[in-house]
Amino acid sequence: MVTMSIDSLQVGYGNRQVLHDITVRPLTGGKLVGLLGPNACGKSTLIKTIAGLHQASAGEITITGVTDRPGYVPQGLPDGVALSAFEAVLIPARRSATDPLQATAAIIHELGLDAIASRQLGELSGGQRQMVALAQMLVTNPQVMLLDEPTSALDLHRQLFVLQTVKQRAVDSQALALVAIHDITLSARVCDELIILHDGQVLAQGTPTAVLxxxxxxxxxxxxxxxxxxxxxxxxxxxxxxxxxxxxx
Structure with a gap:
């Protein structure tokens, strides 16, 4: 089973320290874990550090029971890339799927993106690009899923759809999903566990009822x-x- 724990993690940019002695009790597969906190509290920095996009200055992230790299969904895809939505998803599919074309078509259909599959990324709205970014991650079937505010540009229906889709994928494959999110009530509705960051530290970790x-x-x-x-x-x-x-x- 996938497990992840974080011990005394410190991350900064130049002279600015963003994460101070972050410690997270072991998280296990089959769950959707929400990462809460105000702007600039370190949510994105923590997600990117786990994904390997930032280097910690101290501390340790331990992930066991995995054979692949974590999947990562950024806050949004750039709009200046000369790719269609289908092509953008096909690229990661080629690295992981036995039949990349079939895998790409399947995840495009599952997420309801058939109507925009042939459109260029620059023609899409911010919310549509977020959905394409989600498809890019899900097509690789990662055992650890890291999502950085994936619902910020989506309406309520799509917010619920995205979070429930990720949660179901975590349950079905016993993967671990960690999502940075701003909507407190929505996180309580969907997430199995919550981590609240405050001033670059973990203020609370536990069930929604326990921490909210x-x-x-x-x-x-x-x-x-x-x-x-x-x-x-x-x-x-x-x-x-x-x-x-x-x-x-």
Whole structure:
């Protein structure tokens, strides 16, 4: 089974330290894990470091039970690439699938992208490019899936569809999925476990019910909120915005 743990991880850019002594208890396959926190708290940096796109200055990421590299979905694909949506998905399929054309056609159809398959990436909306990026990852069937705010440009229906699709893939293949996400209530609805980052550190890790408390919301987002149980899941209702936090440089 896939497992991943993080011990005392530190990551920075030049003189700016972004992640400070990040420690994450072991995460196991078959789950969708949500990564929460405000802007500039280090969510994207953590995702990219696990994906191997950033180098840690200290600490260790341990992934066991895998035979391939983690799959990675960025916040969005560039629009200046001279490729169609189908071609963009075919490229990673050629590295992993026995029949790349069939695998590409299958994932394009599964994600409902048939109508845009022949269109150039530059002709697509931000949300459509996010869906193509998801297809690029899923076509490789990775055992660890890393998604950096994959629903930021999607409507509610597509947000749920994407997260439920990733979760089902994790369950079916016993893969581990880690997704950076801003929508607190949506994360509680879909994710099996949540990790909350605050000021470059892990504030809380556990089930949505355990970590989504009024105190945590206040500390992390500077927002007063009521948290109500609904069908055994927490629903967060903001009640007051406190003094705005300074924007990080």
């Amino acid at each position: 408390t009024s105190q945590a919301i206040r500390q992390v987002y500077n927002v007063d909120a009521d948290v109500f149980p609904h069908r055994d899941l927490p629903v967060v209702i903001p009640t007051k915005v406190a003094t705005p936090k300074a924007v990080h440089a």
